[in-house]
Amino acid sequence: MRGAKKILYITLGIFFLVLGSIGALIPVLPTTPLLLLASLCFVKGSERVDRWFKDTKLYKRHLERYIEARGITMKKKIIILLVSDTIIVISLISSKSIHVKIFLVLLMMIKCYYFIFRINTIKEE
Known part of the structure; x- marks a missing residue:
């Protein structure tokens, strides 16, 4: 059952990552909250996937500073x-x-x- 939860979190993370990526291009979608959800899902799903996500340009550009400083x-x-x-x-x-x-x-x-x-x-x- 634990493996199924991890797969669910990773799947949800990918879903929110895709929506957040679209939001980075189309301002109607809220990029930061969607990427925060993706990050949360990746943290709960897989340490390896979480590390990968935090190394992406998307994370560094839209979330890293927000998470570190708790603001924009x-x-x-x-x-x-x-x-x-x-x-x-x-x-x-x-x-x-x-x-x-x-x-x-x-x-x-x-x-x-x-x-x-x-x-x-x-x-x-």
């Missing part, structure tokens, strides 16, 4: 917010459904709150 720089926050808000605003303008528009506005508000008040801002090196 103001510049990165602004870039993430601008890119994601631009895509959300385009969707907001093109949508005809009031329910979708309300959802998108709420999404923007929650995202901005989270980035401003919940994620620590660290100084640039």
Whole structure:
């Protein structure tokens, strides 16, 4: 049974890694949380796979500093917010459904709150 759990964690890790990789290219998907989930799954699944993941450019670029410093720089926050808000605003303008528009506005508000008040801002090196 223990082997099945490891396989499940590795499989989930790969799934979140793929989604996080897509998120690195398409700003609508949240890259960092998905890669954090992948990392958690790899830690629980296999020490070897976890070491491999932590040696990837994707991990080093999107997670390493966040995990070490427990935050991101103001510049990165602004870039993430601008890119994601631009895509959300385009969707907001093109949508005809009031329910979708309300959802998108709420999404923007929650995202901005989270980035401003919940994620620590660290100084640039």
